[in-house]
Amino acid sequence: MATTTTTTSTAFVTAATGYYESLEELVLDFLEERDIAPRTAAIASGIVLWCLFWWFLLFRARWTGYFTGGPPVVCWSPRFPIPIIGVLIEFFYSPHQMIRRCYDDYGPVFTIPVFFKRLTYLVGPEAQELFFRANDDLLSQNEVYDFMKPVFGPGVVYDCPKKNRQVQFQTMANGLRANRLKVYIPKIEQETRRYLQQELGDAGEVDLLHTLSELTILTASRCLHGDDVREHLFKEVCELYHDLDKGLVPYTPFWPTAPTTAHKKRDAARLQMVELFGDVIQQRRENPSRSDGTDILQLFMGIKYKDGTPITTEEITGLLIALLFAGQHTSCITSTWTTHLITHHQNVFDKVMAEQEAVLGNQPADYVLQYEDVQKMEMLHNSMREALRMCPTFIMVMRRAERPAPLTVNKKGSATEDRPTKTYVIPKGDFVAVSPTVSMRLDTTFKNAETYDPERFSSPREEHKTPYAYLGFGGGLHSCMGQNFAFVQVKTILSILFREYEMERVSPDLPNPGYEDMVVGPVGNCRMRYKKRQRTGAVN
Numbered sequence: 120m121a122t123t124t125t126t127t128s129t130a131f132v133t134a135a136t137g138y139y140e141s142l143e144e145l146v147l148d149f150l151e152e153r154d155i156a157p158r159t160a161a162i163a164s165g166i167v168l169w170c171l172f173w174w175f176l177l178f179r180a181r182w183t184g185y186f187t188g189g190p191p192v193v194c195w196s197p198r199f200p201i202p203i204i205g206v207l208i209e210f211f212y213s214p215h216q217m218i219r220r221c222y223d224d225y226g227p228v229f230t231i232p233v234f235f236k237r238l239t240y241l242v243g244p245e246a247q248e249l250f251f252r253a254n255d256d257l258l259s260q261n262e263v264y265d266f267m268k269p270v271f272g273p274g275v276v277y278d279c280p281k282k283n284r285q286v287q288f289q290t291m292a293n294g295l296r297a298n299r300l301k302v303y304i305p306k307i308e309q310e311t312r313r314y315l316q317q318e319l320g321d322a323g324e325v326d327l328l329h330t331l332s333e334l335t336i337l338t339a340s341r342c343l344h345g346d347d348v349r350e351h352l353f354k355e356v357c358e359l360y361h362d363l364d365k366g367l368v369p370y371t372p373f374w375p376t377a378p379t380t381a382h383k384k385r386d387a388a389r390l391q392m393v394e395l396f397g398d399v400i401q402q403r404r405e406n407p408s409r410s411d412g413t414d415i416l417q418l419f420m421g422i423k424y425k426d427g428t429p430i431t432t433e434e435i436t437g438l439l440i441a442l443l444f445a446g447q448h449t450s451c452i453t454s455t456w457t458t459h460l461i462t463h464h465q466n467v468f469d470k471v472m473a474e475q476e477a478v479l480g481n482q483p484a485d486y487v488l489q490y491e492d493v494q495k496m497e498m499l500h501n502s503m504r505e506a507l508r509m510c511p512t513f514i515m516v517m518r519r520a521e522r523p524a525p526l527t528v529n530k531k532g533s534a535t536e537d538r539p540t541k542t543y544v545i546p547k548g549d550f551v552a553v554s555p556t557v558s559m560r561l562d563t564t565f566k567n568a569e570t571y572d573p574e575r576f577s578s579p580r581e582e583h584k585t586p587y588a589y590l591g592f593g594g595g596l597h598s599c600m601g602q603n604f605a606f607v608q609v610k611t612i613l614s615i616l617f618r619e620y621e622m623e624r625v626s627p628d629l630p631n632p633g634y635e636d637m638v639v640g641p642v643g644n645c646r647m648r649y650k651k652r653q654r655t656g657a658v659n
């Protein structure tokens with residue numbers, strides 16, 4: 120290969136100059152004629168290359184779009200007033216605070232240059248409309264979630280042809296439909312009661328985030344993986360999931376294959392997961408009665424792509440991993456916030472309990488929750504939705520612009536109409552992001568946005584119905600596929616928890632959102648004291 124390249128360049132130099140036989144000869148002759156020492160020339164070229172590298176790295180991102188109507192670029196940080204790197208420090212110190220600051224300074228559309236990448240933020244419902252209405256050909260997910268490929272494995276969601284991905288997503292959607300959720304609720308109840316009996320007992324103190332994390336994975340495994348996996352392989356699945364999860368570190372999005380211990384453990388865990396589910400699948404094929412047919416694993420096993428090719432074991436495992444990643448942290452964090460916020464607001468707590476009484480008050484103590492009961496728990500539903508509004512799990516959700524994307528903001532009737540109407544063209548190649556943590560705390564979108572007020576979602580206020588305002592589960596084409604499952608899972612667990620125990624927060628202060636983490640969770644004291652209620656019926 121090297122010989123071929125040298126021969127080609129020699130031939131090129133000879134053809135171009137008609138005289139020199141090699142590139143070295145040409146360069147040496149040039150230096151000799153001008154009396155430049157090769158060492159000086161090497162240093163000078165090094166400096167030029169170094170400058171070009173930095174120009175490319177830092178300035179390209181700042182100038183792109185300047186002459187084509189691109190959004191304003193954030194080039195200065197009042198918080199860290201150091202040329203060029205101040206913006207980077209501010210961004211990495213707290214992206215959430217920086218996005219909020221830039222919204223105040225620049226309005227709903229602005230670009231933050233991060234090294235040679237450009238992150239263009241759309242804040243507020245008017246700007247967010249573009250993000251959620253665009254199809255994959257305009258704003259694509261693929262490059263953004265590239266770093267998840269080593270976790271999910273080959274041929275899964277972002278690493279497969281569009282037509283295969285459609286089949287995979289369609290099957291996921293089928294597995295999370297209402298008729299499935301009806302079957303899942305008794306399973307979630309069974310799992311929750313077993314856990315509470317074994318782990319909590321009659322009274323004590325727990326770290327709620329830890330307890331709800333365990334309950335989330337237990338209930339998800341029962342519904343998604345099936346009884347055979349939950350009963351016999353749960354410990355192994357949990358350990359492997361843990362290694363996969365720990366393999367997602369802050370540098371992973373920038374270098375997903377970096378040869379670090381965390382990544383090596385992640386890769387090994389994925390292969391072991393494939394082996395484990397490979398055995399389960401084989402046993403189920405030999406003996407179909409091992410599954411009651413309601414779990415998502417069984418659905419995935421039946422996938423055939425449009426060209427008739429059956430799905431592989433590795434792909435089935437990848438899809439199961441993808442669902443665990445999508446639902447585990449998000450649901451456990453949301454249930455933790457919901458419990459803390461409800462117990463912190465006595466008026467909300469009283470209404471949640473009154474609703475439990477109204478829905479289940481006539482039922483006996485051993486009553487098993489039904490789908491219809493959970494649907495009737497509107498106050499609990501809105502309490503969860505409001506917890507997710509105030510404490511969403513993502514600082515940002517991203518796409519990449521595949522072609523220039525025009526966008527007009529501050530139009531008449533919008534929340535920012537006091538600023539001049541502007542049309543921007545987001546340049547091709549920009550990473551485009553919306554920020555649930557910032558945008559759902561804007562007073563211009565949600566009244567008294569800093570107040571926990573679940574009834575903002577009840578009729579007639581229904582603030583979540585403002586188009587593109589509520590981002591707890593994303594929106595548009597790629598809105599969360601598991602949101603109904605998440606509501607059912609969290610509401611079932613919390614309904615049981617509130618009916619079974621009197622709960623009191625150990626610290627009077629609420630935890631704070633940990634905006635530094637990849638998935639934003641509560642930071643601070645999450646401990647709860649609990650005492651079993653004496654009941655004769657389902658509620659009292």
Ligand code: HEM
Pocket residue numbers: 260288291442445446447449450453507512513516517590591592593594596597598599600601602604605
């Ligand atoms: C409270 C819990 C949850 C929250 C806050 C949440 C949030 C989100 C958000 C914000 C997105 C959009 C991501 C984007 O636009 O790039 C999303 C997508 C998704 N979620 Fe969830 N999620 C939750 C639970 C679940 C559960 C339990 C599952 C499955 C069992 C699930 C499956 C998915 C899937 C498959 C997608 C990708 C949809 C697509 O790209 O078309 N989620 N979720």
